[in-house]
Amino acid sequence: MNPVKLSLSVMTAAAALLAGSATGGRAAEAIKPAIVYDLGGKFDKSFNEGVFHGAEAFKARTGIVFGEFAPTNDAQIEQGLRNFARKGFSPILGVGFDQAEPIKKVAAEFPKIKFAIIDGDVNAPNVQAISFKEYEGSFLAGALAALTTKTDKIGFVGGMDIPLIRKFSCGYAQGAAAINPKIGVTINMTGTTGAAWNDPVKGGELAKSQIESGVDIIYQAAGATGIGVLQTVADAGKLGIGVDSNQNGLHPGHMLTSVMKGVGVATDKTFTEALNGTWQPGNTVLGLKEQAVSLAFDDENAPLISADIKARIDALQADIIAGKVAVHNYAEDNHCPL
Amino acid sequence: MNSLIPLLDATIRVSVPLVLAGLAGLFSERGGVIDIGLEGKMLAAAFASASVAAVTGSPWLGLAGGIAVSLVLALLHGFASITHRGNQVVSGMAINILVAGLTVTLGMAWFQQGGQTPVLPPSARFQELILPGATSLADVPVLGALYSHLLSGHSILVYLAYALVPGAWWALNRTRFGLRLRAVGENPAAVDTAGLSVTGLRYRGVLIAGLLCGIAGTYMATAQSAGFVRDMTAGKGYIALAAMIFGKWRPFPTLAACLLFGLLDALAIRLQGVAIAGIGEIPVQFIQALPYILTVFLLAGFIGTSIPPKADGIPFVKER
Numbered sequence: 131m132n133p134v135k136l137s138l139s140v141m142t143a144a145a146a147l148l149a150g151s152a153t154g155g156r157a158a159e160a161i162k163p164a165i166v167y168d169l170g171g172k173f174d175k176s177f178n179e180g181v182f183h184g185a186e187a188f189k190a191r192t193g194i195v196f197g198e199f200a201p202t203n204d205a206q207i208e209q210g211l212r213n214f215a216r217k218g219f220s221p222i223l224g225v226g227f228d229q230a231e232p233i234k235k236v237a238a239e240f241p242k243i244k245f246a247i248i249d250g251d252v253n254a255p256n257v258q259a260i261s262f263k264e265y266e267g268s269f270l271a272g273a274l275a276a277l278t279t280k281t282d283k284i285g286f287v288g289g290m291d292i293p294l295i296r297k298f299s300c301g302y303a304q305g306a307a308a309i310n311p312k313i314g315v316t317i318n319m320t321g322t323t324g325a326a327w328n329d330p331v332k333g334g335e336l337a338k339s340q341i342e343s344g345v346d347i348i349y350q351a352a353g354a355t356g357i358g359v360l361q362t363v364a365d366a367g368k369l370g371i372g373v374d375s376n377q378n379g380l381h382p383g384h385m386l387t388s389v390m391k392g393v394g395v396a397t398d399k400t401f402t403e404a405l406n407g408t409w410q411p412g413n414t415v416l417g418l419k420e421q422a423v424s425l426a427f428d429d430e431n432a433p434l435i436s437a438d439i440k441a442r443i444d445a446l447q448a449d450i451i452a453g454k455v456a457v458h459n460y461a462e463d464n465h466c467p468l
Numbered sequence: 469m470n471s472l473i474p475l476l477d478a479t480i481r482v483s484v485p486l487v488l489a490g491l492a493g494l495f496s497e498r499g500g501v502i503d504i505g506l507e508g509k510m511l512a513a514a515f516a517s518a519s520v521a522a523v524t525g526s527p528w529l530g531l532a533g534g535i536a537v538s539l540v541l542a543l544l545h546g547f548a549s550i551t552h553r554g555n556q557v558v559s560g561m562a563i564n565i566l567v568a569g570l571t572v573t574l575g576m577a578w579f580q581q582g583g584q585t586p587v588l589p590p591s592a593r594f595q596e597l598i599l600p601g602a603t604s605l606a607d608v609p610v611l612g613a614l615y616s617h618l619l620s621g622h623s624i625l626v627y628l629a630y631a632l633v634p635g636a637w638w639a640l641n642r643t644r645f646g647l648r649l650r651a652v653g654e655n656p657a658a659v660d661t662a663g664l665s666v667t668g669l670r671y672r673g674v675l676i677a678g679l680l681c682g683i684a685g686t687y688m689a690t691a692q693s694a695g696f697v698r699d700m701t702a703g704k705g706y707i708a709l710a711a712m713i714f715g716k717w718r719p720f721p722t723l724a725a726c727l728l729f730g731l732l733d734a735l736a737i738r739l740q741g742v743a744i745a746g747i748g749e750i751p752v753q754f755i756q757a758l759p760y761i762l763t764v765f766l767l768a769g770f771i772g773t774s775i776p777p778k779a780d781g782i783p784f785v786k787e788r
Binding site: 169170171172173174178200202203291318319321322325328329330331332334335336338339342354355357358361365380 | 474478481482569572573576580581582583584587590688692693694695697698699700702703733734737738740752753756
């Protein structure tokens with residue numbers, strides 16, 4: 131029943147404190163969190179690795195170990211979730227929109243187990259759906275690109291053509307237009323199937339075609355396809371913008387910035403809430419304000435961004451957080467105002 | 469002209485894996501062995517070449533690694549379908565499925581980057597070659613532009629791939645080996661009667677296919693992009709097979725079919741998000757379906773009957 135040895139007095143103490151508030155009434159036991167990664171794998175230098183680091187931070191603080199599973203194909207996702215649920219793990223965190231259907235199914239089978247999903251939309255009494263305001267970070271990236279471009283043409287390469295990716299492209303175009311209404315934004319999607327996430331060759335060709343048309347900064351939100359995009363951009367001596375995690379180090383000097391998604395923060399948050407008994411099902415949306423979405427500024431891209439430009443981006447960021455600048459969310463009405 | 473040259477340039481680049489894999493299928497099938505496993509062999513070669521190049525830092529060692537792994541898979545296909553007379557389609561499909569899983573699993577175990585190989589530095593990749601005089605001739609109208617932008621600036625594997633097309637034609641139609649290989653695909657019993665080894669000839673055809681798929685996979689991982697990503701062949705092996713059937717199992721028509729697919733691919737990339745006069749912006753989905761729609765259209769009426777080698781797919785059983 132208890133394959134993972136959860137020891138440590140910290141937890142026992144915490145559990146005792148929580149006795150009254152813990153949902154499910156299993157106060158004597160502390161939580162047994164688990165993670166099911168998405169197909170990108172645990173060490174993908176991006177999304178999944180961010181989740182892993184968030185969970186590690188939680189472990190370092192509380193001493194609570196977590197179960198983890200890295201599926202190698204779609205079918206294993208559901209098996210992994212069910213395995214953890216059967217063994218009594220809770221909360222179980224699924225990474226990526228691919229897991230929405232499996233989580234919906236498994237969550238219904240185990241109503242007492244808490245589930246959480248990142249980037250997925252699941253409505254169930256025991257599921258917490260965590261999503262991000264990618265459009266806010268993308269807005270800043272678009273603004274930064276518009277301030278930096280020399281040709282007044284910037285580009286975007288997305289992976290699969292789904293509303294999630296349109297959120298990125300729409301925010302990017304809005305940010306660029308906020309700086310320069312006449313700027314040309316070329317938006318390309320790699321494909322309409324899952325294969326669009328793993329086609330660096332096509333990503334590179336899309337980037338080449340954009341560069342030929344005069345584009346000098348390209349933002350990618352295309353998973354592994356994006357590696358091809360950033361490679362081509364660097365080979366051509368132009369600037370790329372990374373996504374999800376800090377990709378500035380991939381091609382120093384050719385990476386303007388990266389739009390980082392705080393999946394680690396979200397992971398830590400959902401585990402901590404479960405531990406404290408404040409965990410709630412439903413939708414949680416994290417953005418610039420929660421510092422769950424941000425642009426990466428570090429030594430790698432410092433030479434590319436002047437102090438003036440940095441100040442304007444910081445001001446824009448403050449305006450968005452204060453609500454003075456509204457960024458349209460594509461997912462609300464499946465429409466981009468630009 | 470300004471938009472035409474980049475389009476043709478892209479066509480040349482994206483057609484290379486199709487041309488190599490198409491020729492690979494052609495050698496295998498002219499010898500009477502169906503090769504559905506082009507996709508798997510390319511994918512395995514892509515993974516092997518990227519891994520070797522990442523570890524050693526040499527694209528040439530990567531190429532050697534890619535070819536070696538592809539040859540091993542070709543031997544496996546030969547062993548199942550020639551030596552043991554198994555179903556050739558099943559064997560090829562098994563290779564595709566095996567490789568799709570194995571590359572990712574090995575990649576995760578070796579590099580811990582979710583099945584990808586590390587990003588290759590420029591020194592570990594096949595770089596674009598600038599042909600002599602390309603920069604100085606760039607300003608000459610038409611011909612200079614064609615030479616410096618279209619012909620120059622590709623990696624050595626691109627030139628190799630296109631040089632292999634006449635080579636394949638010559639080998640098949642002008643050499644003793646080619647005659648025998650074709651005979652083995654049409655009427656293996658006659659070849660056997662003449663005292664030649666059907667098994668040996670078919671193995672040679674299958675191994676040539678392995679060699680060519682090895683180069684194709686290496687091109688994708690170390691020239692076109694900078695490393696291996698799961699399923700990066702993205703169905704090119706199957707498209708190459710279709711191109712070979714379009715090309716009626718002949719090298720030059722196969723090249724033409726590959727270039728047509730490449731052109732459609734390059735066109736699809738450039739048409740995305742572009743408004744066309746009188747029609748407006750074409751949806752992404754339609755553009756991406758275009759190559760397949762055209763395939764059906766061409767197959768239905770334009771290329772005429774395409775007749776495979778007579779003994780294609782039939783295991784040879786020696787009469788006793």
